[in-house]
Amino acid sequence: MPTSNEAVKLQHDAGAAPTAAEAVRAIDGIAPTTGTARQVADGVWWIRLPVAAGPGHVNVYALQDRDGIVLVDTGTNAPQTLQALTEALCILEPNHGTIRRVVVTHHHPDHIGLAGWFAERGAEIVATRGTLAVAHRMLHDKTLSRTPEEIDFAVLAGMKDLELAAFIRRPKRRYADGVAMLPNATSVIADGETLQIGKRCWTAIVGNGHAVDHLTLCSNDGLAITGDQILPGMSTNLNVPADQPDLDPISAWRDTCRRIGEHIDERSVCLPGHHTPFTGIAIRSRQMAASQEAVVSRLLEHLQRPRTAIDCLAAIYRRTLSLAERAFLFPEAVGYMNHLANRGEIVGLRRGKTMVWQKQRRPRGDTIRREASPAISRPYNFSSEVDESR
Numbered sequence: 001m002p003t004s005n006e007a008v009k010l011q012h013d014a015g016a017a018p019t020a021a022e023a024v025r026a027i028d029g030i031a032p033t034t035g036t037a038r039q040v041a042d043g044v045w046w047i048r049l050p051v052a053a054g055p056g057h058v059n060v061y062a063l064q065d066r067d068g069i070v071l072v073d074t075g076t077n078a079p080q081t082l083q084a085l086t087e088a089l090c091i092l093e094p095n096h097g098t099i100r101r102v103v104v105t106h107h108h109p110d111h112i113g114l115a116g117w118f119a120e121r122g123a124e125i126v127a128t129r130g131t132l133a134v135a136h137r138m139l140h141d142k143t144l145s146r147t148p149e150e151i152d153f154a155v156l157a158g159m160k161d162l163e164l165a166a167f168i169r170r171p172k173r174r175y176a177d178g179v180a181m182l183p184n185a186t187s188v189i190a191d192g193e194t195l196q197i198g199k200r201c202w203t204a205i206v207g208n209g210h211a212v213d214h215l216t217l218c219s220n221d222g223l224a225i226t227g228d229q230i231l232p233g234m235s236t237n238l239n240v241p242a243d244q245p246d247l248d249p250i251s252a253w254r255d256t257c258r259r260i261g262e263h264i265d266e267r268s269v270c271l272p273g274h275h276t277p278f279t280g281i282a283i284r285s286r287q288m289a290a291s292q293e294a295v296v297s298r299l300l301e302h303l304q305r306p307r308t309a310i311d312c313l314a315a316i317y318r319r320t321l322s323l324a325e326r327a328f329l330f331p332e333a334v335g336y337m338n339h340l341a342n343r344g345e346i347v348g349l350r351r352g353k354t355m356v357w358q359k360q361r362r363p364r365g366d367t368i369r370r371e372a373s374p375a376i377s378r379p380y381n382f383s384s385e386v387d388e389s390r
């Protein structure tokens with residue numbers, strides 16, 4: 001996701017379990033320089049592209065197929081990104097063939113942005129149903145103003161007065177500014193399906209939490225291309241969209257990690273969407289969950305008194321946020337509220353159009369669960385290690 005908050009999120013991820021240095025190891029700390037490709041496995045090249053937002057770069061991977069190259073993710077549709085990618089491909093293509101297929105992990109511009117550019121040049125686009133649906137809808141959404149649904153969602157989260165007025169006034173970024181138009185004919189990949197690319201067979205794990213129908217690919221020889229699902233050194237955004245205000249993205253993300261865990265072992269190499277490829281995928285996902293649990297502990301303390309999701313932003317990020325950051329990050333605060341409500345840790349009460357949350361007063365061990373939204377995968381108790389902080 002192109003974010004202005006990655007620095008913030010890095011901070012609240014910094015409290016990860018102390019085993020990090022021992023068990024999560026970068027396989028090669030030196031990123032390929034702009035415009036080059038670095039081989040990270042037999043027939044797999046890591047290309048790092050500059051993007052304007054977030055951590056300032058995105059990783060894409062070129063995979064050797066029988067008749068050319070399959071590219072996984074593309075970078076944003078922006079001149080500097082395209083230039084870096086074409087330079088890197090100029091090095092690969094003479095010996096390995098042209099780009100025949102582009103597989104995208106999810107609909108965020110830094111991952112799908114140039115897929116349409118490749119499609120125009122004859123490449124087949126492969127993505128999940130949800131990725132394609134959201135991308136097409138957003139590509140055709142030309143409005144720069146907030147929809148009534150988005151405004152209602154902000155009010156529900158507790159936004160009011162001048163902040164709400166500023167939120168309504170601030171124009172949205174247009175998705176089409178960073179994403180090339182996609183063709184109508186695209187190939188859909190579903191959960192559990194396999195892709196044969198060269199000698200490798202990749203299994204698709206389609207999950208939710210970071211983005212609708214986010215795709216992770218796990219190969220039969222210990223590689224996992226994880227997009228923004230599992231990242232080293234930073235947390236992943238787990239937002240609630242305005243059109244599904246009850247969503248619990250944290251449970252969905254954890255369930256996806258659990259399913260990825262069935263396809264990897266401790267030697268598997270993670271090829272993430274940002275930062276550096278590494279080993280220790282299961283440990284890294286536990287660290288990310290532990291980091292979420294540290295936020296949960298702070299929130300439960302903070303919610304001894306009734307508060308809105310917006311009131312909880314400072315407790316989550318541990319600093320005062322700018323108005324722009326608050327507007328961007330409040331859907332993540334809503335995600336924490338929904339998650340804690342599903343766990344029976346807090347209860348929500350409507351006050352007019354706003355939801356106010358408070359810690360559930362109950363004897364320890366007595367759990368009251370709210371019915372999960374259909375889009376939420378079943379709750380998953382990540383591990384006893386993670387639960388210690390509760």
Ligand SMILES: [Zn+2]
Pocket residue numbers: 001002106108111210211228
């Ligand atoms: Zn993303």
